[in-house]
Amino acid sequence: MAVGAAATLALTACSSSTDTPEGDGTSAGAVEAADITLWLAGGDTNDDLRAYLVDTFAAENPGSTLTIEEQPWGDLDAKLTTALPDANNTPDVVEVGNTQSPTYTNVGAFLDISDMYDELGGDDLLQSFVAAGEVDGLNYTLPYYFGSRYMFVRKDVWAEAGLEMPTTLDEFNSSVKAIAAANPRGIDNFSGFFLGGQDWRNGISWIFANGGDLATKDGDEWVSTLSDPNSITGLTQLQEIYESASNAPADAKDASPWLYLNDTDEAMDADGAVTASTSLAAATIMAPGWAHWSIGDLVTGEDGKPAREWNDATFGVLVLPGVDGEPAPVFAGGSNIGISAKSEHPELAKALLRIIFSDEYQQLLGGAGLGPANQTMVSSLGDDQFAQALIASASNSKLTPAAPGWASVESSKVLEEFFSKISTGGDVTALAQEYDEKITPMLNGNAG
Amino acid sequence: MPALTRAAPPPPPQTRRRRRRTVVPYALVAGAVAILVLAMGYPLGWQVVTSLKEFGLEQQFGQPAEFVGLRNYAALATDGYLWTVVARSVAFCLVNAGLTLAVGIGIALLMNAVGRFPRLVLQISMLLAWAMPVVAAMTVWRWLFDWRRGVVNWLLDAAGLHGFSGHNWLERPASFFLVATIIVVWMSVPFVAFSVYAGLTQVSEEVLEAAQLDGASARQQLTGIILPMIRPVLSIVLLLQLIWDLRVFAQIKMLQDAGSTPSETNLLGTYIYQLGTGSSDFGMSSAVSIFVLVLTVALSSFYIAALLREEET
Numbered sequence: 180m181a182v183g184a185a186a187t188l189a190l191t192a193c194s195s196s197t198d199t200p201e202g203d204g205t206s207a208g209a210v211e212a213a214d215i216t217l218w219l220a221g222g223d224t225n226d227d228l229r230a231y232l233v234d235t236f237a238a239e240n241p242g243s244t245l246t247i248e249e250q251p252w253g254d255l256d257a258k259l260t261t262a263l264p265d266a267n268n269t270p271d272v273v274e275v276g277n278t279q280s281p282t283y284t285n286v287g288a289f290l291d292i293s294d295m296y297d298e299l300g301g302d303d304l305l306q307s308f309v310a311a312g313e314v315d316g317l318n319y320t321l322p323y324y325f326g327s328r329y330m331f332v333r334k335d336v337w338a339e340a341g342l343e344m345p346t347t348l349d350e351f352n353s354s355v356k357a358i359a360a361a362n363p364r365g366i367d368n369f370s371g372f373f374l375g376g377q378d379w380r381n382g383i384s385w386i387f388a389n390g391g392d393l394a395t396k397d398g399d400e401w402v403s404t405l406s407d408p409n410s411i412t413g414l415t416q417l418q419e420i421y422e423s424a425s426n427a428p429a430d431a432k433d434a435s436p437w438l439y440l441n442d443t444d445e446a447m448d449a450d451g452a453v454t455a456s457t458s459l460a461a462a463t464i465m466a467p468g469w470a471h472w473s474i475g476d477l478v479t480g481e482d483g484k485p486a487r488e489w490n491d492a493t494f495g496v497l498v499l500p501g502v503d504g505e506p507a508p509v510f511a512g513g514s515n516i517g518i519s520a521k522s523e524h525p526e527l528a529k530a531l532l533r534i535i536f537s538d539e540y541q542q543l544l545g546g547a548g549l550g551p552a553n554q555t556m557v558s559s560l561g562d563d564q565f566a567q568a569l570i571a572s573a574s575n576s577k578l579t580p581a582a583p584g585w586a587s588v589e590s591s592k593v594l595e596e597f598f599s600k601i602s603t604g605g606d607v608t609a610l611a612q613e614y615d616e617k618i619t620p621m622l623n624g625n626a627g
Numbered sequence: 628m629p630a631l632t633r634a635a636p637p638p639p640p641q642t643r644r645r646r647r648r649t650v651v652p653y654a655l656v657a658g659a660v661a662i663l664v665l666a667m668g669y670p671l672g673w674q675v676v677t678s679l680k681e682f683g684l685e686q687q688f689g690q691p692a693e694f695v696g697l698r699n700y701a702a703l704a705t706d707g708y709l710w711t712v713v714a715r716s717v718a719f720c721l722v723n724a725g726l727t728l729a730v731g732i733g734i735a736l737l738m739n740a741v742g743r744f745p746r747l748v749l750q751i752s753m754l755l756a757w758a759m760p761v762v763a764a765m766t767v768w769r770w771l772f773d774w775r776r777g778v779v780n781w782l783l784d785a786a787g788l789h790g791f792s793g794h795n796w797l798e799r800p801a802s803f804f805l806v807a808t809i810i811v812v813w814m815s816v817p818f819v820a821f822s823v824y825a826g827l828t829q830v831s832e833e834v835l836e837a838a839q840l841d842g843a844s845a846r847q848q849l850t851g852i853i854l855p856m857i858r859p860v861l862s863i864v865l866l867l868q869l870i871w872d873l874r875v876f877a878q879i880k881m882l883q884d885a886g887s888t889p890s891e892t893n894l895l896g897t898y899i900y901q902l903g904t905g906s907s908d909f910g911m912s913s914a915v916s917i918f919v920l921v922l923t924v925a926l927s928s929f930y931i932a933a934l935l936r937e938e939e940t
Contacts, residue, residue, distance in 0.1 A: 430886030
């Protein structure tokens with residue numbers, strides 16, 4: 180934090196002492212040296228990637244430095260709302276969740292970077308994420324990396340229950356119920372598929388897979404479509420899974436379900452303090468690709484700390500199959516990145532974007548297991564089973580609606596509520612209509 | 628004991644002495660008032676103004692904010708959900724303040740009655756409970772009530788209540804608030820106990836002894852002598868408890884993050900936070916804040932009224 184404060188002081192100091200000439204983008208050499216700040220959300224961008232950005236930025240922009248500050252996902256909305264409008268405190272470049280992007284681009288929080296679009300990768304960039312950062316055909320945020328969700332399974336437990344890997348959505352749905360009923364190891368509170376009652380981020384895959392959607396744009400207005408017949412089909416399947424395959428609590432979200440896939444594990448809080456120990460309680464979980472680092476047998480890593488070693492005999496990955504056997508359209512995880520409209524150093528911020536979208540950095544992203552924004556670099560993910568599952572599950576993945584009020588829908592936890600009520604056996608059609616009425620005004624930015 | 632032979636001191640003569648008008652008391656109060664105005668005045672003013680505006684995320688990013696008069700308040704008054712939250716908050720506040728006071732007075736009386744060593748143990752354990760930071764305490768409580776690995780479920784299960792194996796305490800609002808009440812009361816009892824204990828040390832032994840000789844039972848001594856004598860302490864402690872329990876935020880927010888359905892467990896504090904930080908509807912959330920301010924003043928009016936009465940006598 181001290182570093183951040185010092186950086187802010189430096190910013191205000193230099194902006195008050197001299198009138199910074201507005202960069203006209205003609206020559207990078209005329210840009211005044213400064214310290215710029217990059218906000219990264221969560222810990223997905225690992226230390227090696229961060230070091231690369233800082234070092235490369237310093238080398239390419241003599242006299243200027245890059246400060247990286249990590250913001251926890253949970254606080255990001257509040258921090259963006261307070262910091263971005265304030266020229267003295269705004270970070271220059273910001274990572275936002277792909278679902279948060281529309282809310283901020285619609286109110287003008289980000290700089291128009293349409294003129295850089297082609298230079299940064301153009302049509303090679305992941306188009307669904309480009310759309311999430313677009314307003315009236317102008318680009319405000321661009322994709323940073325994509326993740327995707329797939330299934331992690333306990334092969335041994337599936338085999339003990341006498342089941343093959345499913346190839347269609349219906350087979351998946353019936354298999355996880357059969358495993359829960361068989362419970363081959365006689366475990367208390369055992370789930371064939373562990374799905375938290377409030378876990379809408381994984382749950383909406385069933386809506387998407389049956390051809391439904393969360394919302395559509397009707398003229399100028401967004402309309403929530405939970406009660407669309409296709410959405411209802413998906414939600415009904417989901418309710419059956421909740422009732423007969425999952426023993427997760429009705430208020431569990433999507434946090435660390437892999438704890439229940441490992442033989443033994445420890446739950447930790449944000450500071451890494453152990454808060455509980457867990458044991459095998461699920462045959463199947465759904466999680467973003469990077470979860471595979473947390474799954475496996477407990478071994479002692481090179482640094483002497485406990486680590487997880489993947490074991491193909493026990494564990495497997497499975498891309499959720501759709502109704503036709505192709506990968507189901509799951510919810511795409513990932514982030515967008517943009518320049519704050521109030522940034523006092525837009526030219527340096529653009530220089531940073533050029534580094535981020537360089538082939539070299541995109542390949543580094545892939546090497547770290549994050550889907551690179553530039554689709555020509557996807558091969559850098561490698562070709563192990565995790566990379567294959569990531570690419571396959573992302574091939575058909577979808578985003579949440581690009582509605583201006585989407586961030587309020589998420590922060591009001593209304594979807595958590597809706598899914599929790601579905602999971603406890605409420606009437607699907609009645610609930611879907613009730614929550615459509617609640618969500619439609621929020622989507623258009625009239626909260627309350 | 629010469630207490631019984633000594634007559635009670637005569638009441639102070641009710642003569643109206645003319646006070647010399649000096650500026651000293653005003654000067655002494657001025658510092659506190661200045662700090663209050665500086666620290667609270669600006670945010671309060673901003674809040675009042677914002678509550679009269681249409682102020683959302685667009686306005687936060689520089690769009691002009693339109694004055695809409697009392698429209699936010701009108702929307703609040705006709706919003707059934709707000710009244711649900713208000714009723715919930717007031718009920719939660721009264722139950723918690725009442726319980727805290729009852730338990731706190733009980734522990735204070737206990738401290739007064741036991742010997743030095745047990746009293747020391749009581750005081751140390753209460754200090755520890757009181758000194759524990761909210762976030763750390765909440766982590767422990769969440770852990771205790773964890774659905775799968777919690778000690779509470781394990782104990783109940785071990786005691787033969789097998790229905791509690793894997794029971795989720797935060798899922799239903801009723802048991803959510805039971806857990807919240809246990810936590811809030813646990814955290815605020817020490818303050819009440821210490822304050823009341825301090826008050827009890829001022830109750831003179833002689834009076835109680837006289838009452839005992841007159842044949843007053845322990846209950847009569849408590850209700851007839853002890854409680855009336857420490858009434859000033861009780862009323863200020865009750866007032867503070869009411870104000871704190873009406874604005875309770877951190878405990879509820881952290882329990883909501885651990886589980887539960889926010890719309891069914893929101894109290895005023897978390898509702899304001901959700902409107903402001905969550906939905907970026909700053910106009911509405913300011914209006915609710917002003918409403919809570921008025922509610923707090925209404926709740927504490929009994930104390931202000933009592934103060935004014937004392938001034939007049």
